[in-house]
Amino acid sequence: MKFLDEYRDPELAKRLVERIHSHSFHGLRLMEFCGGHTVAIMKYGLRQLLFPQVELLSGPGCPVCVTANADIDKAIALAKKPEIILTTFGDMLKVPGSYSSLQKVRADGGDVRIVYSAQDALAIAQGNPDKKIVFLGIGFETTAPTIAASILEAKNRKIKNYYVLSLHKLCPPVIKALLDSGEIKLDGIILPGHVSAIIGSYPYEFIPRDYGIGGVVAGFEPLDILLTVEMLIAQIENRKPTIEIAYRRGVKPEGNKKAREIMETVFEITEANWRGLGRVLASGLTLKREYQDFNAEASFVLEAIPAKEPDGCVCGEILRGIKTPLNCKLFGSYCTPEQPVGPCMVSSEGSCAAYYLYGGENNGR
Numbered sequence: 001m002k003f004l005d006e007y008r009d010p011e012l013a014k015r016l017v018e019r020i021h022s023h024s025f026h027g028l029r030l031m032e033f034c035g036g037h038t039v040a041i042m043k044y045g046l047r048q049l050l051f052p053q054v055e056l057l058s059g060p061g062c063p064v065c066v067t068a069n070a071d072i073d074k075a076i077a078l079a080k081k082p083e084i085i086l087t088t089f090g091d092m093l094k095v096p097g098s099y100s101s102l103q104k105v106r107a108d109g110g111d112v113r114i115v116y117s118a119q120d121a122l123a124i125a126q127g128n129p130d131k132k133i134v135f136l137g138i139g140f141e142t143t144a145p146t147i148a149a150s151i152l153e154a155k156n157r158k159i160k161n162y163y164v165l166s167l168h169k170l171c172p173p174v175i176k177a178l179l180d181s182g183e184i185k186l187d188g189i190i191l192p193g194h195v196s197a198i199i200g201s202y203p204y205e206f207i208p209r210d211y212g213i214g215g216v217v218a219g220f221e222p223l224d225i226l227l228t229v230e231m232l233i234a235q236i237e238n239r240k241p242t243i244e245i246a247y248r249r250g251v252k253p254e255g256n257k258k259a260r261e262i263m264e265t266v267f268e269i270t271e272a273n274w275r276g277l278g279r280v281l282a283s284g285l286t287l288k289r290e291y292q293d294f295n296a297e298a299s300f301v302l303e304a305i306p307a308k309e310p311d312g313c314v315c316g317e318i319l320r321g322i323k324t325p326l327n328c329k330l331f332g333s334y335c336t337p338e339q340p341v342g343p344c345m346v347s348s349e350g351s352c353a354a355y356y357l358y359g360g361e362n363n364g365r
Contacts, residue, residue, distance in 0.1 A: 006223075007221030007222070007223045007224060008221055008222055008223065012223055013222055013226060016223065016226040016227060016230060017226065019230055020050060020053065020054065020226065020230050020233060021053055023053070023230075023233045023234075024237065025053070025233060025236055026053050027053070027055070028053065028054050028055065028187045028188070028232075028233065028236065029054075029055045029057060029184070029186050030054060030055070030056055030057070030186065030187060030188045030189065030190055030229065031057045031059045031184075031186050031188075031189050031190065031321055032056060032057070032058060032059065032061070032190040032218075032225075033059045033060070033061040033175065033189060033190065033191060033192050034061040034190075034191075034192035034195070034218075034349075035058075035061045035062035035063075035065070035347065035349025035351075035354075036061075036192075036193070036194065037061070037190055037192070037220065037225060038058045038061070038062075038349065038351055038354050039348070039349055039354045039358075040220050040221065041056055042354040042355065042357075042359075043354075043358050045358075046222060046226065050229065054229055056190075057184065057321040058318065058319075058321060058324070058351045059178065059189075059319070059320075060174055060178065060274060060276065060277065060319040060320065061171075061192055061349070062319075062344070062347050062349040062350050062351070063138050063139045063140050063143075063347075063349075064089075064091045064092060064095060064138060064343055064346060064347035064350065065275065065315065065319060065343045065344045065347055065349070065350050065351075066169060066174075066275050067092075067095070067138060067167055067275060068273040068274060068307070069096075069097055069275070069307040069308065069309060070098075070273060071167045072092075072095055072096075072097035072098075072101075073098050073099075073305060074165060074297065075088070075092070075097075075102060075136050075167075076097050076100050076102060076105055077302045077303065077305075078134050078296060078300060078302070079105045079106070079110045079111075079112050080110055081300065083131060083132050084111070084131070084133070084134055084300075085112075085124060085131050085132070086110070086111065086112045086134050086136065087112075087114075087115045087120070087121040087133060087134065087135045087136065088102060088112065088114060088115065088135070088136040088138075089114070089116075089136070090114045091138075091346060091347045092136055092138060093106070093112070093114065094346045095340075095343045096310060096340065096341065096342070097307075098307045098308045098309075099305075099308075111131075115135070117150075118137075118146055118147045118149070118150035118164075119146075119150055119153075121133055121135040121150065121162070122135075122150050122153060122154060122162055125159050125162040126157075128161070129161060132161050133161055133162050133163065134164070134165055134300075135147070135150070135162070135163070135164050135165070136165050136167070137164045137165055137166045137167055138168070139168055139169075140168070140169055140192070140195050141170060141171065141195045141198045141199050141263070142194040142195050142197070142198055143168070144168045144198075144267060144285055145198060145260070145262045145263045147164060147166075148262045148263045148265065148267060149262050150162075150164075151164060151266050151287070151294050152262070152265065154294060155291070155294070160293070162294060163294055163295065163296035163299055163300075164295065164296060165296040165297060166267070166284075166285055166286055166287060166295070166296075167272075167284075168267070168272075168284060169272050169274065169283060169285075170269070170272075170282070170283045171192060171195050171199075172199075172203045172206070173281065173282050173283035174274060174277065174280050174283050175189065175207065176206065176210075177274075177277055177280045177283070178277070178321070179207070179210075179211050181277075181320070183320060183321075183322050184320070184321050184322055187213060187232070187236055188213050188214050188215065188232035188235065188236065188241075189207060189213065189214075189215040189216075190215075190216060190218045190225065190229070190232070191215045191216060191217040191218065191243075192217070192218075193217060193218055193219050193220060193224075193247045193250055193251060196217045196245075196247070196250075196255065197250050197251050197255065197256060198255050198256050198263075199255045199260065200251065200252060200253050200254045200255025200256075201217055201243050201251065201253045201255075202243075202253060202254065204217075204243045208241035208242050208243060212241055213241050214232055214235040214236070214241035214242050214243065214244070215243050215244075216228045216231045216232050216235075216243075216244045216245070216246050217243075217244070217251050218246050218247055219246065219250060227246045228246045231246055263285075265288075266288060267286065267287060267288065268285070268286060269282050269285060270282075270284045270286040271284060272284025272285075274319075275315060275316050275319060275343070276315065276316025276320050277316075277319070277320065310341045310342060312329060312334075313328070313335070314327060314342075315328075315342035315344040315352070318344055318352070319351075324355070325344065325351055325352040325356070326355065328352070330342075331352060331355070331356070335352065337353055337356060337357075
């Protein structure tokens with residue numbers, strides 16, 4: 001197939017669903033790790049189509065959602081400093097921290113600007129030499145190479161007022177942490193497409209080896225996801241868990257070597273704080289010693305404040321796949337996209353936002 005419409009063909013989708021339901025296994029639990037997959041699944045009603053043979057669970061694949069309150073509080077503290085212009089992707093503006101949000105700081109006079117890339121933030125730094133520009137580095141392996149490239153460019157061009165608050169997360173380690181927790185039983189994992197375009201499929205080989213379940217890298221169209229589900233069911237029936245790619249137009253087993261090299265030049269692996277999971281070893285990125293001049297956390301004094309979670313919000317449990325937004329008493333009443341209580345209702349890839357936008361009733365749970 002070459003054209004987008006072909007990946008949404010209702011007749012092909014119907015045939016795939018019929019093939020899935022023809023398999024002998026029932027009650028399988030598959031987790032889609034990526035927030036983009038969650039949105040596609042909800043938008044096209046795939047949960048309803050596959051249930052009860054297949055139950056689709058959402059995991060911690062929304063980078064905005066998994067950013068811990070303590071880290072959001074750091075960004076808010078930086079934004080309050082009069083010498084700083086804080087730049088961020090738009091999704092982060094409304095995410096509540098422990099006591100405030102970047103949106104509230106901006107309303108109070110803080111200079112918080114929405115950008116579409118790290119290059120935009122670098123341009124702001126070049127145009128405002130009397131200010132210190134901090135870019136809020138949020139994202140998985142997908143965005144880290146572009147942010148690393150902006151740091152390399154800043155160093156080469158001797159731009160000395162540009163900083164990054166690195167809150168990047170790495171996917172394979174948190175998949176391992178989730179499986180190690182034992183909270184949920186999974187029969188397979190729908191692996192993230194965009195992340196895998198960078199890292200490839202090899203980093204997931206530990207999943208079948210250590211946990212006896214398979215994983216398939218999926219694209220983001222309905223036929224992509226249905227094909228992925230069928231491939232996972234075939235692995236289960238054949239008792240041959242492995243790692244496969246159903247998104248070969250975007251992902252190679254070795255990933256994107258150049259992007260990985262750029263990322264590995266600037267960043268080194270460290271532990272990271274995940275909402276709902278806590279601190280996970282080797283699951284984050286921090287700037288290497290030779291790039292510490294661009295490290296916002298090392299360059300500015302931030303007052304430590306105790307982080308707290310909003311009362312009644314179950315976002316952390318939703319990210320672990322043990323609850324859905326429908327299990328939250330705040331969902332749709334006290335917590336809406338206009339007045340979000342938790343980050344899962346803010347991000348365009350958040351489970352709560354997807355349930356709210358596309359309807360969560362009768363969706364297979």
